[in-house]
Amino acid sequence: MANFGESDDLVSAEFRGVDLSGARFVESDLSRVVMRGVDIAGGDIDAPWLFEPGSTLLVNGVDVVSFVEGQLNQRFPGREVRRAQDPDGLRAAWDALERTWAATLRRAAAAPAGTVDVSVAGEWSFAQTLRHLVHATDVWLGRGIMEAAQPFHPLGLKHGGDTTATTDYAEVLVARADRMAMVRDFLAHVTAEDLDAPRKNPHNPDHPETVRSCLHVILEEEWEHHRFAVRDLDAIEAPPAA
Template identity: 35%
Template sequence: MTEFREQDLAGALFERVSLRDATFTQVFLNAARMHAVDFTGAQVRGALFKESRMRGVELVDVEINGELKNVVVNGVDIAPLVEAELNRRMPERARMRPDDADGFREAWAILERLWEGTVARARTFPEAALHRSIDDEWSFIQTLRHLNFASAAWVGRMILGDAAPWHQWDLPWDEAPGWDGIPWDREARPSLDEVPTVRRERQVMVRHVM
């Protein structure tokens, strides 16, 4: 199996290439050109195909998860269609792009309610399942820890001016450069009772700012 890691493929040309069952994770293919490429069975997660052109490609049994903008397939911009369908399935999703203070307060209240239900469902799972990583993605507990870090970084530090708002279980993103004084232990295994306690404190902080 061929692997490409930490490589700059901007402007690359792929012609008559088989990418069957390939996995694209946080791949940046700016201005790439693809002709007669087979993507059958491919999975695309967190990849950026900005200003790329694909001609004569085969997209069969392909799974794509990410942000879509100006994605033209056979002459049709599919991004608005996907957005509309996602909003139809979950009407509250349309409120996640507010443009005023009241809208942000409403969106945050929705997020708090949805996360409360998610955590309640997580409590029905065995503890080991909450720490399980699939395809090297974060576990459920790690995801909560990262949300705690994001709240501390963007609200606690940037808005409230706290130079060290961190908790020992906060988790930065994997590609972060690393900083002195900021906790970063991906392998820590706090319980589901411990992490939501911090999460509730951070939610109160965000709610207070809003």
């Protein structure tokens, strides 16, 4: 099987009459890809940035972005208010998110022992997903909003971080609960004026943000990784193929 990595330049490459059945694209930039006369039956696309303003995805000439957005909002009630603009709306958005995660944590707790450490198709395990959300909170609340010099919890997991270290799930739950409480406490007292306050993007200080936009990133991270976690729990619990 051929493998292509970051060093392979396939920008604007043309594939004509090739067989890509069963191919897997991970963390790849496929923006503006054009496919004509292709068979994508059974294809599986996961595009977290699909819902950014101006994004389109045409299938047989039909833009399906709004349809996919609506379906996800039905599947995950509360997701539809993740871009709330005012303090009350953001507080309601966080409350909905906390209720959703609480139900999913109960589901994981009721699963067979070891489920939280299972990786599906090389993706992060449930426990690692929670660790990443600890890190995301530290980046966008701790550094981005609060502008702390060192906001990072030792259990936080960033992209490209070490996934081989053994971590105690109970400790992960404590760290996760602490970071969720930090967001809840911040939102409890935030004002409309606070939301407009300028901030710097923690990954790119030259890119301006506001407190509001940082909170929106936190909510997006939460909902996307919740979707990943539920997807993988479904896969783990699915009966084996006959």
